[in-house]
Amino acid sequence: MHLAHYLGLLHKAQLNLADAFRQVADAHQEEPDIHHLCRQQAQRCEEHAERLRPFARRYAQDAPDEPDRLHSELFRGTRTGGIGLLRDLQDLYLMVCECDICWTVVGQAARGVRDQDLIQVVERCEGETAIQLTWLRSRMKQAAPQALVVAD
Amino acid sequence: MVDRIANPWGERTPYGAGESWPAREDEFLGGDLSPADVDAWVQSASVLHSDGDAMDIAVKDGRIAGVRGRAVDRINHGRLDPKDMYGWQANNSPDRLTRPLVRENGLLVPSDWDTAMGRIVERSKQLRDGPGGWGHFGFYTSGQLFLEEYYALAVIGKAGLGTPHMDGNTRLCTATAASALKATFGTDGQPGSYTDVDHCDAIALWGHNVAETQTVLWMRMLDRRRGPNPPAMLAVDPRTTPVAREADLHLAVRAGTNLALMNGLLRQIIRNGWYDEQYVRAHTIGFDELCATVDGYPPDRVADICDVKAADVERAAELLGTSQRLLSTVLQGFYQSNQATAAACQVNNLHLLRGMLGVPGAGIYQMNGQPTAQNTRETGADGDLSGLRNWGNPHHIQQLAGLWNVDPLTIPHWSPPTHAMQIWRYAEQGSIKLLWITATNPAVTLPDLARIRRILAQEGLFVVVQDLFLTETAQFADVVLPGATWGEKLGTLTNADRTVHISEKAVDPPGKARADLDIFLDYARRMNFQDRDGRPLIPWTGPEEVFEAWKKCSAGRPCDYTGITYDKLRRGSGIQWPCTDAAPDGTERLYTDGRFNTDPEYCETYGQDLTTGAEFTADEYRAKEPGGRAFLHAADYQPSPEVPDGDYPLLLTTGRTVYQFHTRTKTGRAPQLNDAAPDVWVELNPADAGELGIAEGDLVSVTSPRGTLQAPARIGGVRTGVVFVPFHYGYFDVDPADRVPRAANELTITAWDPVSKQPIFKVAAVRVAKVPQGRK
Numbered sequence: 001m002h003l004a005h006y007l008g009l010l011h012k013a014q015l016n017l018a019d020a021f022r023q024v025a026d027a028h029q030e031e032p033d034i035h036h037l038c039r040q041q042a043q044r045c046e047e048h049a050e051r052l053r054p055f056a057r058r059y060a061q062d063a064p065d066e067p068d069r070l071h072s073e074l075f076r077g078t079r080t081g082g083i084g085l086l087r088d089l090q091d092l093y094l095m096v097c098e099c100d101i102c103w104t105v106v107g108q109a110a111r112g113v114r115d116q117d118l119i120q121v122v123e124r125c126e127g128e129t130a131i132q133l134t135w136l137r138s139r140m141k142q143a144a145p146q147a148l149v150v151a152d
Numbered sequence: 153m154v155d156r157i158a159n160p161w162g163e164r165t166p167y168g169a170g171e172s173w174p175a176r177e178d179e180f181l182g183g184d185l186s187p188a189d190v191d192a193w194v195q196s197a198s199v200l201h202s203d204g205d206a207m208d209i210a211v212k213d214g215r216i217a218g219v220r221g222r223a224v225d226r227i228n229h230g231r232l233d234p235k236d237m238y239g240w241q242a243n244n245s246p247d248r249l250t251r252p253l254v255r256e257n258g259l260l261v262p263s264d265w266d267t268a269m270g271r272i273v274e275r276s277k278q279l280r281d282g283p284g285g286w287g288h289f290g291f292y293t294s295g296q297l298f299l300e301e302y303y304a305l306a307v308i309g310k311a312g313l314g315t316p317h318m319d320g321n322t323r324l325c326t327a328t329a330a331s332a333l334k335a336t337f338g339t340d341g342q343p344g345s346y347t348d349v350d351h352c353d354a355i356a357l358w359g360h361n362v363a364e365t366q367t368v369l370w371m372r373m374l375d376r377r378r379g380p381n382p383p384a385m386l387a388v389d390p391r392t393t394p395v396a397r398e399a400d401l402h403l404a405v406r407a408g409t410n411l412a413l414m415n416g417l418l419r420q421i422i423r424n425g426w427y428d429e430q431y432v433r434a435h436t437i438g439f440d441e442l443c444a445t446v447d448g449y450p451p452d453r454v455a456d457i458c459d460v461k462a463a464d465v466e467r468a469a470e471l472l473g474t475s476q477r478l479l480s481t482v483l484q485g486f487y488q489s490n491q492a493t494a495a496a497c498q499v500n501n502l503h504l505l506r507g508m509l510g511v512p513g514a515g516i517y518q519m520n521g522q523p524t525a526q527n528t529r530e531t532g533a534d535g536d537l538s539g540l541r542n543w544g545n546p547h548h549i550q551q552l553a554g555l556w557n558v559d560p561l562t563i564p565h566w567s568p569p570t571h572a573m574q575i576w577r578y579a580e581q582g583s584i585k586l587l588w589i590t591a592t593n594p595a596v597t598l599p600d601l602a603r604i605r606r607i608l609a610q611e612g613l614f615v616v617v618q619d620l621f622l623t624e625t626a627q628f629a630d631v632v633l634p635g636a637t638w639g640e641k642l643g644t645l646t647n648a649d650r651t652v653h654i655s656e657k658a659v660d661p662p663g664k665a666r667a668d669l670d671i672f673l674d675y676a677r678r679m680n681f682q683d684r685d686g687r688p689l690i691p692w693t694g695p696e697e698v699f700e701a702w703k704k705c706s707a708g709r710p711c712d713y714t715g716i717t718y719d720k721l722r723r724g725s726g727i728q729w730p731c732t733d734a735a736p737d738g739t740e741r742l743y744t745d746g747r748f749n750t751d752p753e754y755c756e757t758y759g760q761d762l763t764t765g766a767e768f769t770a771d772e773y774r775a776k777e778p779g780g781r782a783f784l785h786a787a788d789y790q791p792s793p794e795v796p797d798g799d800y801p802l803l804l805t806t807g808r809t810v811y812q813f814h815t816r817t818k819t820g821r822a823p824q825l826n827d828a829a830p831d832v833w834v835e836l837n838p839a840d841a842g843e844l845g846i847a848e849g850d851l852v853s854v855t856s857p858r859g860t861l862q863a864p865a866r867i868g869g870v871r872t873g874v875v876f877v878p879f880h881y882g883y884f885d886v887d888p889a890d891r892v893p894r895a896a897n898e899l900t901i902t903a904w905d906p907v908s909k910q911p912i913f914k915v916a917a918v919r920v921a922k923v924p925q926g927r928k
Binding site for chain 1: 283284286287288566567568570573577578580581582583763764765766767768790793901903904
């Protein structure tokens with residue numbers, strides 16, 4: 001059973017995302033909403049990772065060796081300025097997308113093994129992940145015209 | 153006559169439930185004038201708070217000489233706020249601006265209208281050319297102009313320049329009211345009526361120091377409290393305000409924790425079965441999710457977060473849950489605090505759960521702070537779209553494009569109109585290059601004033617300030633335009649219970665000062681804004697023409713003015729919108745049938761996540777199938793962006809005194825009001841003061857990560873751990889040589905609610921210390 005690998009992938013992706021949210025929060029302190037909400041969402045990602053841990057343990061013993069090229073590297077540091085903010089938010093967006101699809105995959109597996117506890121965790125966390133996507137999209141839509149058309 | 157400084161609320165005229173509030177005609181005339189000496193009485197209403205009190209202006213020898221409350225009016229039954237009784241004297245102040253000023257070699261020098269407007273238009277035309285030209289303009293307006301002025305400004309911005317960067321200081325006062333009403337009921341619009349005070353059996357005041365901000369509404373409440381069958385009263389406020397002292401139960405919550413309290417109260421109401429199951433089932437969506445969220449807030453946990461007694465949370469829930477006609481009123485203690493929209497929505501939820509809406513005595517006032525804030529929202533001179541339309545709905549944009557005869561693409565609707573704090577950020581970054589500030593004083597009212605002053609002084613930012621006086625903000629301007637004010641121009645204004653009043657021109661403005669509307673119309677002419685057929689976009693010449701045009705824009709929307717005319721307003725004394733052919737006398741209460749404005753084609757928003765502000769799409773909204781039901785939104789409590797720590801162990805909350813309005817540009821120039829509250833102070837709890845060795849009257853410093861101020865201490869009036877400083881005091885009346893920082897906003901944090909984008913003025917971490925004598 002390979003579920004443990006995907007739980008590990010998601011766990012790592014959530015922690016990477018938490019770290020990226022924190023870096024973006026710190027790099028854009030002069031955008032108070034970005035600063036505050038990114039820190040808030042970093043915490044949320046860590047909570048997600050924490051909720052996954054017991055399931056990673058539960059399924060670890062049944063897992064064969066981890067396959068190659070499981071983890072991806074989506075974030076390579078922050079940028080500055082109006083367009084830099086847009087690009088940083090876009091990086092976050094892609095990282096949240098990765099988590100989002102992982103939740104879907106893990107949710108399907110949870111149904112396959114009839115794990116009611118895991119299904120509950122997935123339902124809660126995938127909803128919160130969807131909000132992260134919606135928020136990033138809203139904020140980028142707001143910022144794009146000024147950054148791309150107006151700013152010098 | 154009662155001394156209205158010593159007793160701001162005057163004599164009591166008690167009355168019982170269901171009776172009409174007795175009239176009491178307040179009057180004040182300057183000098184030795186008696187009523188017989190007055191040349192003319194001219195109809196108007198207050199512009200010094202949002203209550204909408206109607207009054208007549210006394211004119212003597214071409215000058216304003218006093219005021220008298222209109223006993224026939226539905227709002228005030230003749231009473232006046234002390235600010236209105238005395239504040240008119242500022243109109244006659246010798247330091248009024250009487251000529252435009254322009255900056256020459258770094259100094260503001262007197263000029264003329266052609267020169268001043270010529271400079272603005274020249275800069276505007278340079279900036280407008282080229283792609284993205286619209287993005288270089290920012291308009292920061294007020295809650296103190298008239299409806300006609302806002303509508304003209306909204307059309308200039310949205311259809312003339314095509315910029316989304318227009319907001320008001322109403323963002324600081326009323327944005328959360330609008331957001332909460334939209335989120336719950338589908339559109340803006342106050343459900344209740346002030347007459348609900350006459351019928352209620354319980355009044356809950358949520359962060360609303362109504363005794364000092366809307367004194368006449370408070371008089372009405374006090375008169376009920378002194379009559380037979382008085383309503384019970386609950387106050388939520390970290391301070392011991394006059395409201396808290398009058399209340400039967402006062403919850404002095406720790407600043408920034410309102411949402412935890414609200415969640416806890418709703419939990420008790422649901423668990424005790426004090427909700428109207430039938431109403432909830434028929435008229436709301438989201439009950440199960442609401443239950444799941446609030447269930448995590450038992451009284452002990454609420455007591456812990458909010459630092460109040462668990463038993464008091466239970467008592468408050470019982471007061472709310474067992475009343476039969478509950479009236480709620482909400483203001484800055486919620487709106488300018490942490491999780492503002494979520495907390496304000498919970499007040500809406502309380503009324504939905506109890507089925508207490510749309511009947512006499514059961515109402516909600518999501519109050520406004522400023523006198524004409526309601527009109528900025530209706531007309532779209534703030535972050536809303538004209539006629540309470542939905543920027544995300546293409547049909548609504550088509551309607552406006554048709555009305556204004558412009559290409560729909562001209563009207564910026566790719567995302568919500570830019571909120572005030574973001575406008576200032578774009579100015580700071582240099583992409584907004586022209587900032588036009590009308591009738592407000594951001595150099596005193598915005599958070600983190602050092603930053604605001606830095607932005608205003610920035611090279612490359614062309615600042616236009618339109619005001620009555622050379623305010624703290626005007627001193628940074630490149631061009632200063634002298635405005636005419638209340639009593640010197642004609643227009644209409646709408647208060648917090650949707651009552652529209654007319655305010656007549658009583659006297660001429662001083663010198664060359666001009667009505668704000670005339671300034672906007674002049675700008676539109678000089679800019680030659682055209683519609684799709686090459687005709688003038690803004691053909692109007694005076695307020696009544698603008699009002700008639702506005703009526704067309706409002707038709708079919710919640711704020712429908714089509715049944716109102718200037719003539720009708722002059723013949724009566726206040727009409728509540730919607731006023732149409734079908735409801736020619738106006739509409740006292742909304743949602744009387746439990747049907748809400750949530751239809752996807754009609755609603756003003758497709759909704760937002762309360763925690764992040766994430767915006768939902770039309771499809772996501774439709775999938776909820778609202779079908780005229782209201783939304784029960786819920787969110788978990790989260791700590792404020794800034795909480796106390798070792799370096800800054802106390803919480804600062806800012807607020808108001810009954811004697812001053814805004815930054816005192818008017819009230820500070822009325823001798824009685826100025827003498828009553830001439831300077832800033834710091835309120836400290838006795839326990840905190842004791843620990844710091846501070847006694848009554850000691851000079852103390854208050855310091856946050858942004859700045860510091862000094863003021864004398866007043867001991868008492870506020871809960872432990874919280875410090876209060878009134879926000880009115882700036883620097884216009886202090887000699888620059890003697891200037892010590894005293895504005896509360898030197899300290900406040902740049903942070904805002906994720907949904908309403910209202911800045912958080914009520915939660916900043918500070919430390920307080922006694923200033924050694926002689927070290928000022």
